[in-house]
Amino acid sequence: MHVTTAKLAEIKLTSQYLRLDTDVSALKKSVESVGLIHPVTVNQDRELLAGARRFQAVRELGWEELPVQVVDRDSLAQELISIDENLVRSPLGPIELERYLNRGREIYEALHPDANKVDLSADEPTAEQKLERREQEAQDEDSFAAVTAQKTGLSKAVIQGAIKRDALASDEVKRARSEGELNATATNEVIKLDRETQAKVLPLIAGKTAAETRRIVAAARAGGLDAAVEESEQVVPLPREYREMLAPVKRVNKSISRILIEELRYEGPQQRKINNELMTLKNNLVQYFRMVGIEK
Structure with missing residues (x-):
């Protein structure tokens, strides 16, 4: 790894993880x-791996050259560098965050x-298993969840939940999430099913509460x-x-x-x-209780 200078025109913007459409005015x-x-990070082929916002800023400022950190890693390590950059520096939506975390894992x-593996089991753990997992997680310092928690400030539980949602969800569930038809809580329940059943259950839980979905x-x-x-009906x-x-x-x-209870009184400009x-x-409540047949 070494730092040098490169022309902006030489740098290739090929990584799927680059975010070049954000506000960089500040x-x-x-x-x-x-x-x-x-400096931004590139590989030996001058492909940008990390520092997309910095690259965007200097390009908009009219720079022709910029300092670059050149890494000599294999393709997987280079991809992980790009993912880490997004997780640490870029504001991500929930679906994008889940995808990046799972691919990073x-x-x-x-x-x-x-290293310790992130548990991808969809089964509901017993009380004994929950205790055992808590003890294991307390000692876990080298899993992807533990390392990423230190980098991002997210808890290991949040990271593990996000990874599970991306790793276990069917394409239909992911599409429903991206279209706003399914939230994270409902997804956590649906992914307990195999992928084929997930797709078939989706219509049954549409518009249902978390408890009903469960x-x-x-x-x-x-x-x-x-x-x-039968349960849905x-x-x-x-x-x-x-x-x-x-x-x-x-x-x-x-x-x-x-x-x-506290006899709080207010006589300010918002009182009226x-x-x-x-x-x-009060008037609406009187009419509501009359409508549902509850009158005193």
């Missing part, structure tokens, strides 16, 4: 002020066969797809309006209870607005 100001502190474990997946694991269909769907109302109502009730909103809420 970075450009820093480079104009103090120069490029850290595959490469790391291939390059370090004696029940349907458990039924599929115990009795197959027919059992999952027993679920009374919760309308979106009710689902979105539950958490805010809990917070409002908690705040009102505290106000009443607050009272009007509460009066509207």
Whole structure:
């Protein structure tokens, strides 16, 4: 590994992990002020491995040359360098993060066969197994999850969960996630099934809560797809309006209870607005309870 200077025109932007469409305005100001502190990383063929944002900044500033760190590694090690750069420096979306973490794990474990492996088991561990895993993780310092946790500040549990979602999910599940039809919590349940069953269960859990999804997946694991269909049909769907109302109502009730218990009074400029909103809420609640047949 050595540092030299290269022309920007010579550098090849071929890596799939390069992020060349981000806002680098702040970075450009820093480079104009103090120069490029850290060189970008390239291989011997001048392919950019790490430092895409720095490259983008100096290119927009009109530089013709820049310092580069040249590495002489095999293709897997070069790919891992690019992944690490993204994990440490670039803001990634959840799907992209999961893909990078899982690919990084595959490469790391291939390059370090004696390191602890990330557990990819989809089975629900017993209490005894959970305790055993906690003890193992407490001593784990060389797995991909442990090493990446130190680099990124993410917990090992978050990293392991993200890796599992990418490693175990079917293409259909990944597509549903990318289109916003499935969140991480539901995905954690679905990946307990084999990939073929995952695709068949997706329509059954559409619009379901986490608890409902858990029940349907458990039924599929115990009795197959027919059992999952039967369980899904027993679920009374919760309308979106009710689902979105539950958490805010809990917070409002908690705040009102505290106000009443502590006799908190407010006579500031927002008093009229607050009272009007509460009066509207009161009238709506009277009508709601009348609608559902609960009147006192």
